[in-house]
Each structure stands twice: as structure tokens, then as C-alpha cells.
Amino acid sequence: MRIRHESNPEDVKNYTTESLRNHFLIESLFKSDELSMVYSHYDRLIVGGTIPLKKTIKLDAGDILRTEFFLERREIGIVNIGSTGKITVDGKAYSLNKRDCLYIGLGNKEIIFHSNDLSDPAIFYFVSANAHKEYPTKVLAIKDAVPTKLGSDIESNNRTIYKYIHGEGIQSCQLMMGMTLLEPNNMWNTMPAHVHDRRSEIYLYFDMDEESRVFHFMGKPEETRHLLIKNQQAIISPPWSIHSGVGTKNYTFIWAMAGENYTFKDMDFIPIEDLR
Numbered sequence: 566m567r568i569r570h571e572s573n574p575e576d577v578k579n580y581t582t583e584s585l586r587n588h589f590l591i592e593s594l595f596k597s598d599e600l601s602m603v604y605s606h607y608d609r610l611i612v613g614g615t616i617p618l619k620k621t622i623k624l625d626a627g628d629i630l631r632t633e634f635f636l637e638r639r640e641i642g643i644v645n646i647g648s649t650g651k652i653t654v655d656g657k658a659y660s661l662n663k664r665d666c667l668y669i670g671l672g673n674k675e676i677i678f679h680s681n682d683l684s685d686p687a688i689f690y691f692v693s694a695n696a697h698k699e700y701p702t703k704v705l706a707i708k709d710a711v712p713t714k715l716g717s718d719i720e721s722n723n724r725t726i727y728k729y730i731h732g733e734g735i736q737s738c739q740l741m742m743g744m745t746l747l748e749p750n751n752m753w754n755t756m757p758a759h760v761h762d763r764r765s766e767i768y769l770y771f772d773m774d775e776e777s778r779v780f781h782f783m784g785k786p787e788e789t790r791h792l793l794i795k796n797q798q799a800i801i802s803p804p805w806s807i808h809s810g811v812g813t814k815n816y817t818f819i820w821a822m823a824g825e826n827y828t829f830k831d832m833d834f835i836p837i838e839d840l841r
């Protein structure tokens with residue numbers, strides 16, 4: 566598991582592009598028959614992915630957590646961004662189509678990822694946070710998720726937010742998770758930008774073709790930086806950082822947060838004239 570440590574925003578001002586990418590960009594999360602994970606020291610979030618192809622894949626962090634099993638003191642949100650698959654939780658199977666979400670609470674011991682069709686496999690993305698209480702394991706299919714429309718075509722940010730795991734949705738200890746879909750010909754997300762010093766956030770960008778890119782904006786509002794993102798790449802967003810993006814085409818992204826509070830609407834918006 567790769568480790569990403571926290572950075573002082575005063576230091577980040579002096580980072581080169583390579584340093585920014587090494588600290589905040591996760592370039593590869595999805596390999597066939599492998600479990601890829603990154604441990605971020607921002608709110609101790611673990612972000613990972615797997616494509617079960619020739620074999621099933623077990624969720625296992627090895628010795629790094631020094632616990633008996635992955636969810637001994639953690640909870641996890643999993644979204645399938647590929648074709649239909651299933652996840653077994655201590656022997657009980659949960660089927661996930663594309664964009665369906667599964668929340669698994671603290672205390673569940675054996676988590677195994679499966680694809681239904683090896684010629685068109687599932688692609689599982691997950692984010693895990695520390696947990697202190699068990700909440701029920703639950704699936705929320707995208708067809709049952711409540712859409713919230715935001716933005717407009719004229720601002721090129723016409724988009725739909727689906728919240729999976731949050732105060733009014735699937736219950737969890739601290740993990741919040743959802744997905745935002747940009748309408749065709751709409752390229753901007755999360756502008757006006759915001760910060761929330763109470764929580765860190767991770768974005769996974771996907772539904773992009775090979776030559777498309779997202780220019781992801783990060784940094785303190787008065788000291789912005791950008792990173793070039795390809796399909797199925799993720800960004801670690803510190804609590805002090807804006808997290809906004811504009812694509813060369815429309816795209817989808819999954820957002821996940823954890824930290825001090827459990828309030829999705831807790832965002833401090835930055836007037837665009839204050840961005841530098």
C-alpha cells in the first residue's frame with residue numbers, strides 16, 4: 566500500500582508540478598486481479614481499486630493497519646464503475662451494477678470482489694475511513710439514488726449530484742460518498758470553488774476517453790495550482806485546498822470525505838474574484 570503524508574500549505578506553494586503530482590495525484594488504481602491502495606494521512610483515508618478478472622480479490626491491507634482484518638476499526642464505501650459484479654461480505658453476496666454503491670460497516674471480516682462477466686469485468690473503487698461504531702451494510706443502486714441538479718449549460722457546469730453515503734442516506738460513522746455527473750458539453754465542476762477545513766476529500770475522475778483530460782485546481786484559494794488528470798485517476802484534496810476542475814470533455818467523478826463533522830453542506834465558498 567502506498568503512503569501519502571500530509572503537507573504544510575506553506576510548503577506546497579513551492580512544490581514543482583512533479584512534487585504536486587507525487588503528493589496529491591493517484592495515477593493508477595485499477596489493475597486486473599490486483600488490489601491497489603493508497604493510505605492518505607489526511608483523515609486516514611484509504612483509497613483503492615481492483616478489477617477481478619481471472620480470480621476473485623480479497624480486501625486485505627496486510628500488516629499496515631496492525632489489525633486482525635481490514636474493517637476491524639474501519640468502514641468502507643465501494644462503487645462499481647465497470648460492468649456488473651458482486652461483493653461477498655462474510656459470505657453474503659451483494660450485486661452491483663455500474664454506478665451502484667455498497668457501504669460495509671465496521672466489524673465485517675471477509676470482503677471479496679467478483680466480476681460476473683470476465684470479458685466485461687467489474688471495476689471496483691473504494692474509500693475507507695476509521696470507524697468507531699457498526700452501521701448496517703447496505704447497497705444503494707444508482708436507480709434509487711436521489712439526484713440533485715446543479716449548475717447550468719451557460720456556465721458549462723450543468724451536473725447531477727447523487728449522494729450515496731451521508732446524513733440523509735446510507736448511514737456511516739464519518740465517511741461521506743457520492744457521485745457527480747457532468748451533462749454533455751458541460752466541463753466545470755465545483756466552481757465557485759469551496760474549502761472545508763473540517764474534512765479532507767478524494768475525487769476519482771472517470772467516464773473519460775483516453776485523450777481527454779481534466780485540469781484539476783487545488784491549493785489555497787489565494788495560491789491555486791493545477792494538475793492534469795486522466796481517466797480513472799484520483800486526487801487527494803487537503804482540508805485547506807479548493808477542489809474544482811474543468812475537462813476537455815464532460816466526465817463523472819466520485820467524491821468521498823471524512824473528518825471533523827458529517828455535514829455535506831458545510832462548505833466555505835470562495836468568490837471567484839478572490840481566487841489567485
Ligand SMILES: O=C(O)C(=O)C[C@H](O)C(=O)CO
Nearest residue numbers: 724726745754755756820832
Ligand atoms: O459538483 C460538485 O459541486 C460536487 O460534487 C462537490 C463535491 O460534492 C464536494 O466537493 C463536496 O464537498
Ligand SMILES: [Zn+2]
Nearest residue numbers: 759761766808
Ligand atoms: Zn468539497
